[in-house]
Amino acid sequence: MSTASSRSGQALERRRQLRQERRQERWKQIWRIAVLAGSAGALGWGLLKQGWVVRDPDQIEVLGSRQVSRAQVIREGNLQVPLPLLTLQPKQLAQRLSAGLPVEQVQINRLMLPPRLQISLVDREAVAQAQRRSRKGFEMGYVDRLGNWMTRRQQLAGAPATAPTVLVLGWQDRLRPALAQVLAERDALGSPLLQVRFEANGSLWLRTAALGDIHLGPTDDKLAKRLDVLRHLSAELPGQIRNLKLQSIDLSDPDQPELGLPAKAKPKAAPTKVTARNP
Template sequence: MSATPLQPGSERRRQLRQQRRRERLRNLWRFLVLLALAGGLGYGLLRQGWVLTGPDQVEVVGSQQVGTDQVVQAVRLTFPQPLLGLHPKRIADVLAGALPVEQVRVSRLMAPPRLRVELVDRQAVARAQRRTAKGSEQGYVDRFGHWMSIGQGQGAAAKASSGLLVLGWQARYRPALALVLEQRGRIGGDITQIRFEPDSSLWLQSKRLGKVRLGPADAQLGRRLEVLRHLQQELPAKVKGRQLQSIDLSDPEQPELGLPSTPGQAAASREP
């Protein structure tokens, strides 16, 4: 019994199916070859192309005080170093705590491979002194009240206010100090001293107002500074040229003024 010959249309469809099958196989092989090439190229870039081979690939911008060597030392960066193995956020956190800077931004750049570190320097605004286990330590503070050692403040020391001194600095007083520094221009630019006592009392020394007791560095400090701003404007007309000796704002609702005695008052006080 002989096989029934295929119709011309059926033979043509069979050939087309085979042709499409062969074309799919060729496309699959092309894809696999391209995938292997891309994987090899990517592996090569990761192993050889995107690698920091030395400090010259660490780019530090924006700072007049901090250089590449200080950044590399602070991060403890070793070379060669795969660029994609570095974590910009972690590096920024380390640098913010180790260097005299206000802001840090770290980014990885691929072409050419390098680590870019953008810094904003701290500016010392006052000389400062604090007590440590080894005794008294001299330094500086920035506008946010952060302590700056002599070494950290060397580049910014010339910009520190030579007429302002902060005594008794402690980390727990930093928010209060930052608030006073922020308000300094409003409460009188003639403040020469900001002092924290061991009992947490905060004092100011002003050429115009004398000694100003602001009381404890607590939540009412903002209110006390507001009252001091008001007194700064109103007192000159009331004291009629008499030099104030002190102001006590421990209770901001009842300020106490220390005025020198007039000649008549002094004579009366001596009478029996």
């Protein structure tokens, strides 16, 4: 019995030692992996930091724009070479470019092989001159097809072939969707659009070459229907009424348009006959 018990105890001790050795070996392997991973990460970071650098302006690619040059992007983005791409913040760069250039959209890509910065742009174009009220008084600028405000510097950066002929008065940020809707129809109104005017309460007026002033009323969900009625009137309004030079058209109720005709001239009063009296 003592011999059997001794052998059983030795076997248990041997299994315990084997388990302990296996645990130690696993910990050694984990340590080796951690050291290798850390070394590889540090080496990779160092290589990227030193090698992932734009060292020449030609490594800055500008795509998609017909009116913005690489020099303008570098100037407005305040980009200086050498430019470590790891330290570049794409979101902030896109905001700077959107604020300083006539572009609707900016996308930034950092490419590794070879290191370069790729900037994709969608051009903005000034389609109308605009006026808005600011803290310093009235400010002149421009708007694009989406109704977004553009500064004079942004408009000059776009260098359009011809200056916009439409004038927007009373521009407000909250009215951009309605303005964009009108500007999208500016070439389909049957008469050249000359002016878009927003009153302080948001009420919308247009002025066209043929029909003069048109009151479209509030910028609500009936705006599209009012524009449809305006197109119909431009095409169907009889010539004899057009020749009367309408004072205004009220389309605030598109189901009952009202034409403001000039008042008829009053007949001249008969001259008063004065009789001279003898003194």
